[in-house]
């Protein structure tokens with residue numbers, strides 16, 4: 001049951017990401033967008049469990065949290081090359097202020113490390129801090145197109 005579910009979710013995610021990124025030509029930009037898309041999907045999973053919109057599944061919640069941490073850790077390397085694409089929402093400040101950008105990933109890591117996933121209430125208690133850490137970086141380093 002679980003492997004089939006995992007495969008279905010993976011395929012579903014791949015299809016969604018491909019649609020969202022139609023027209024992106026630069027492979028580095030595509031890679032970092034896919035990383036962000038994964039963070040969005042993982043946060044959605046946690047948010048839906050916190051609000052009871054999908055059944056609570058501790059293993060899946062923990063997997064989403066582990067994935068969020070791993071994707072967050074990859075951000076500095078994914079954004080190290082100053083790659084551009086007409087579809088990119090990355091602001092030049094990422095490369096003119098790399099320390100500030102890296103600091104946002106440190107704050108994101110702190111929010112994720114403080115998150116517990118043993119109950120919907122646990123997750124709910126951390127959703128605001130996680131979302132704030134995402135927004136803190138997006139406000140300074142991303143422009144929504």
Ligand code: HEC
Nearest residue numbers: 033036037039040043088089090104105108134137141142
């Ligand atoms: C350290 C900075 C930083 C953090 C932390 C961060 N993001 Fe992002 N995010 C960005 C940047 C920069 C972009 C734009 C990338 C581009 O278009 O080249 C982006 C883009 C996105 C996108 C759009 C991807 C696409 O399909 O084009 C989503 C979704 C997203 N982020 C979700 C999240 C979520 C959810 C979190 C928190 C769990 C998060 N991000 C944390 C910097 C960050």
